[in-house]
Amino acid sequence: MILKKLLLITIVLCSTIGFSQEIWGYLPIEISNDFPGHGAICPIDENVVHVVSDGGFFYKTDDGGETWTTFNSGVNVFFLDLDFDGAQNGYAVGSEGEILKTDNAGQTWTALLSGTTEALVSVAVNAENSIWAVGNNGIILHSTNGGNSWTSNTLLTTENLNDIKFKNENIGYIAGDNGVLFYTENGGIDWEALQIPSTNDLFSISLTGDFIYLIAGDGESFDSEFGFSGNFLFKSDNNSDWIFHDLTPSEHGPADISFI
DSSP: OOOOOOOTTEEEEEEEETTTEEEEEEEEOOOSSSOOOOEEEEESSSSOEEEEEGGGEEEEESSTTSSOEEEEOOOOSOEEEEEEETTTEEEEEETTSOEEEESSTTSOOEEEOOSOOSOEEEEEEEETTEEEEEEGGGOEEEESSTTSSOEEEOSSOSSOEEEEEESSSSOEEEEEGGGOEEEESSTTSSOEEOOOSOOSEEEEEEEETTEEEEEEEEEOOTTSOOOEEEEEEEEESSSSOOEEEEOOOSSSOOOOOOOO
16 A cells, blocks of 8 residues: 655645746644654645644644644544545544544544544545545445445455545546556446556546546555655546556655646
């Protein structure tokens, strides 16, 4: 499983002025724990951004990063991903099966019972009250009631699963180690295994327009210091014909991909 690392010393913000000029700047956050090596960022709009870091610390800005509020959940584990269903309801997943939820736009976060101690690496909301989480050893969790209860599926694979993304309520993908890739077109009722021309670990999914993009490479385990080599990008618009790009990293390749 890829180790998602996020050094939350600063957040980089890009704002566009006019049609061509871009300004990049650093947005400092006063981190509450000693060394937040993991974490996730979830923007709601151009002003509202949520951040989670190790130790269960949550940060929120309502003014584009000028000021930040902090909430300490008291859940002292690694946190690896964060997603929101609109502006109010959000979910964060962690390294020992933790799932935390907010229903008040990040003011407070409470722990949910996931029913697993496997590391949960990625979380996605595909419809109102429908939340998915994936992680180590092929664990797939799904809730249809806003996280009050979860069903577990470990029958698809025993590989570590690194990312889950939905294009809409019905179409979604799960990516994992050794080229594992699953596809659903009925909201996760059924998952179909897809073949890509690689057995590299699949780190990240981006669904943009008619295309799916995958970051692939050699990732180390969750318990190791992160490192990647031989990273590649795969692109397809039909789930069967894949365009390959060699990203040729100098040392550590990219672990995530996103388009706006």
